[in-house]
Amino acid sequence: MNQSEPENVGSTVSSVSESSVSEPAGPAADTATRRSLGISDFDTLAALESEAIHIFREVAGEFERPVILFSGGKDSTVLLHLALKAFWPAPLPFALLHVDTGHNLPEVLAFRDKVVERYDLRLHVASVEDYLADGRLTERPDGIRNPLQTVPLLDGISEHRFDAVFGGGRRDEERSRAKERIFSLRNAFGQWDPKRQRPELWNLYNGRHAPGEHVRVFPLSNWTELDIWRYIAREDIDLASIYYAHERPVYQRDGMWMTPGVWGGPAEDEQLETRSVRYRTVGDGSTTGAILSEAGDNTAILAEVAASRLTERGATRGDDRVSEAAMEDRKREGYF
The missing domain is CATH 3.40.50.620 (HUPs)
Incomplete structure (x- = not known):
């Protein structure tokens, strides 16, 4: 429109x-x-x-x-x-x-x-x-x-x-x-x-x-x-499903759980397995990882985020790890 x-x-x-x-x-x-x-x-x-x-x-x-x-x-x-x-x-x-x-x-x-x-x-x-x-x-x-x-x-x-x-x-x-x-x-x-x-x-x-x-x-x-997750819970905001725990094929690389896609998949020394994961942030699939999680609703995610000591970018964005001044x-x- x-x-x-x-x-x-x-x-x-x-x-x-x-x-x-x-x-x-x-x-x-x-x-x-x-x-x-x-x-x-x-x-x-x-x-x-x-x-x-x-x-x-x-x-x-x-x-x-x-x-x-x-x-x-x-x-x-x-x-x-x-x-x-x-x-x-x-x-x-x-x-x-x-x-x-x-x-x-x-x-x-x-x-x-x-x-x-x-x-x-x-x-x-x-x-x-x-x-x-x-x-x-x-x-x-x-x-x-x-x-x-x-x-x-x-x-x-x-x-x-x-x-x-x-x-x-x-x-x-x-x-x-x-x-x-x-x-x-x-x-x-x-x-x-x-x-x-x-x-x-x-x-x-x-x-x-x-x-x-x-x-x-x-x-x-x-x-x-x-604050973002508290506001999402308060306002009952609909989000993309990947923010909540779900099972998907993933492999571990550089401390992150990556998923295969059009950007490629696991290398020969990387094992593909099905795990319960969710994403804290979204970005390019080749460099954005998921975290292992069972948090399937806002209440569980709030508890998970409150306990985390790493920001979502620091934990799951490989492109920010190139150098301290990458961003x-x-x-x-x-x-x-």
Whole structure:
């Protein structure tokens, strides 16, 4: 649907209101469930939600063509949930953008398409496969495609003239993300310069940018992984099935449980076995691992995350293990 068409707004509002995503009234879980999850009516989730909604509305009022990066992962799903809440009962005033590596888990792509259809959203897909096919990019020797997302992302931003790009990055995930502001200025080449960071005192955000520049916006900056899961439980947010324990064929590599796919499978010295696993984060299938888990619902996952001493990226993302500055190097080049 083209959300600028007023005749479709009514149907959009009605479809959104069928989900807890769109209901600005209160949490979906009843009092007993909330208490069992350790969630009070006056906790940090209310403040975090309010901050994120404020950021979405600030961007809507300050920029001409914002877009939300949406991969179908838990953080981008929470991001979309908050955006829908921020503008309900009006339709979402932003399009979505997904940089598809071609190595995504099929469950995640199916979930992405289901969400887009459910809320009648506009989705732009920048395909790494297309860039490999016509020679604009070359496959890496290690087969990892996450670093190859940068060029399609920047081209997509330029092609559609997006001046603000929402991302689901959180400061607790990784060192370079910890020092990036909520409004992060990118130059005309999409590059991030840590020395050009702007102060953000008293929730005042500076979105000023020159022609050709754009701003990355991170409404979830101050959230933790545990906050995300508490909010998912509170709002009863639907997620891709891979976030919950399920049985699948996996093999162990570099301390992670990998699954075979179009990106390849186990090497000769790696044994394929069926285990109960779940994913803490989603990314390129060739470098994103699962964890052994029996956590099949939000309550069990909350207990599991609370006990973890490793971030989800540190535990299951091989591309972040290349060096201590791997993520920062990619961000300087224009990565998420």
